[in-house]
Amino acid sequence: MHSKLADRRSGRPLGFDRAEMLDRLMTLFWREGFDGVTQQQMAATTGLSTSSLYNSFGTKIEIYREAVDEYLHRMQEVVEPLTDGERGRDDLLLSLSRLEKLLGGPNAGFGCLATTAMARPVDDHVTRATHRYREQLRSGFRAALRRARTLGESSADPAVMADVFTSAVLGTLVIARADSDGAERSRHLKALRRLVATL
The missing domain is CATH 1.10.10.60 (Homeodomain-like)
Structure with a gap:
């Protein structure tokens, strides 16, 4: 462009x-x-x-827009198993594992630039970019949950559970910024993995 x-x-x-x-x-x-x-x-x-x-x-605002876009591009690593996978539960678990790896990397404690940008929408570009990310995350969870249902791994409503997972992941990303030792973040992700096992 x-x-x-x-x-x-x-x-x-x-x-x-x-x-x-x-x-x-x-x-x-x-x-x-x-x-x-x-x-x-x-x-x-x-x-x-x-x-x-x-x-x-x-x-400054142009730099910030580009920084947010770059961050969201990197977050595709988390979304990719959901949108492009061929399995159900395993794709959900892989996405959560990748998320945990990203949150525990060298920038652990910074939380999530996307959720920070959502809370402080400085302009329309950032608002649209973070909205697309939320919808992509929700759509990805819905697709993976549909696959899980087709494979007989889940009886849950994919649309309802997609909202649950999206809300839980975004909440975990917000908490990660205030979670100095990562314990709360790890507990949340462990709970999500247990939820996958009980679908």
């Missing part, structure tokens, strides 16, 4: 790895939230001057 950011980047080659800088900026917004990030922090995080930062990424 063409954008004015693409226009700004179409000149001479950048003297840095843009993907790496975006990762740093995404992590900064993930940790601090939109309101907690300053221009000085973005410059310090990337090692770029404020002019280079603007010329390469745009304004």
